[in-house]
Amino acid sequence: MSEETRTRIRVQPVALSSVTHVNGLLSRLELGELSEDEVSSYRGRNDNWSGTTTSGHAVFVKQIVGQPADIQQRIHHMAAFDRLAAHHELEHLSTPRLLGYDLNHQLVVHEYLHGTVSAAELAADDAFTGELAALAGKALAEVHTLGAGRSHADSGTGPLPPVKGLEAIPGSVYAGSSAGSIEAWSILHTDTEVARAIVDLVGEAAAFHRPVHGDLRIDQILWDGERLYLIDWEEFRLGDPARDVGAFAGEWLYRAVNGIPEKVGKDHPGQADHQPTDAEVIAAGTAELDRLRPVTEAFWRGYRSVDASADEDLAVRAVRWAGWHMFDRMLALSEQSSRLPAISRAAAGIGRTALLAPEKFTKTIGLDV
Structure with missing residues (x-):
């Protein structure tokens, strides 16, 4: 694996001083605050901030872009999946916990996964192996076989x-x-x-009503050397x-x-x-x-x-x-x-x-x- 793809691709984060509601939400969740000098960001369409807070919590904060009504629905999808996953003993599926969200400012907070690399980055180096692919298949099948009904998720x-x-x-x-x-x-x-x-x-x-990720891409599959994670449940639904x-x-x-x-x-x-x-x-x-x-x-x-x-x-x-x-x-x-x-x-x-x-x-x- 090349040096460039041992960690996920970073970019310069938006200054926290210009988005005070990020630390405002973290404080309300009793997670401490992120420091301007130690926060980092990953490339993507949404502004995001990751790091360890003043109280020692590893967090990943994302501000979702789009139309307000659509954003709120996507946040509700994430919350619905988090509730569903929390009620099952999962053998193959790993995903970062949802720690909280702010609908007014379109913010979501997940636990931060240190030292992960995406399947897309591994694939660029021909390093996404059959073994990792099999783990991804097992994790996705476990999602699809979770017991869920319309009270657990949207079916749009x-x-x-x-x-x-x-x-x-x-x-x-x-x-x-x-x-x-x-x-x-x-x-x-x-x-x-x-x-x-x-x-x-x-x-x-529309005839199928099983839990699905709904927007799967290989950059939403992360590997930390020991466990494989599926992330980004904004389009989670029954389908x-x-x-x-x-x-x-x-x-x-x-x-x-x-x-x-x-x-x-x-x-x-x-x-x-x-x-x-x-x-x-x-x-x-x-x-x-x-x-x-x-x-x-x-x-x-x-x-x-x-x-x-x-x-x-x-x-x-x-x-x-x-x-x-x-x-x-x-x-x-x-x-x-x-x-x-x-x-x-x-x-x-x-x-x-x-x-x-x-x-x-x-x-x-x-x-x-």
Whole structure:
């Protein structure tokens, strides 16, 4: 593992003197206060602060961004999961405890996990092993098999996929979109088969009522050398477990597609201007899938060892969610782009196949039963 990925990536935190409500909340929770000189922050869309307080508590404070009503709902989701987890003897799942929150200032406080590294950072060094993947599968299956009903969690569909945007995006969104983002949306707006498949996927998910993470990404999987943790339960709800399984598989599927340029480059050293043929792109993509598939296979074995009900139907639905994940990545990356990268178009093409013909894709991505 490289030195850069032994700890999670840090950035300069927002000065606590400008956000006095952070220490105000910590004081009300009787956790002490964070010191301006000793606090640190991790890269992400939300401002955050971590460190040890004056009373010796290790805390991670996050200020959630977004619309107020949406933020409050997300905080309630986190609190609901924390209550549910606290009432079960968990064998495989570890997650930092929720210590408190402030709805008015959109703040949440969790216990701070020292010395962790994310699965995304490990993956960048090819250090996320099959053993860790199996642990992630077991942890996620334990979430899905927790006894929970509608009194424990919401059963709404969640903000993604953006079903309303599949027909058209609002003028205000269009005006603020990058050229790359508009190009990405045009792919979805002109491919009626894919748009219908995504709408159907969301509709079918409403028939399932099992606890799910709801927004799983591999940067939400942390490893401290001894235990694996799942974090960020803002979209926790009752839903289809295939969504989470597909999100994990989709992360590795996307990594395989994203690795095509590097693989082609290695096959043509010293030829920076080489334009790969379609055959070379397909060969590189196949090689990357073969290289990364064992991670998803290990995850799926771990998952099925805990959830005996996991079957081919779950795998097929998960492939469809993995297909959506490819479009989700395309949309996310296009937001800051002046044009849609070729690799995003390739990801969308694979996502289309996974959405429309999932039965042919289970073995390809490592979810074979």
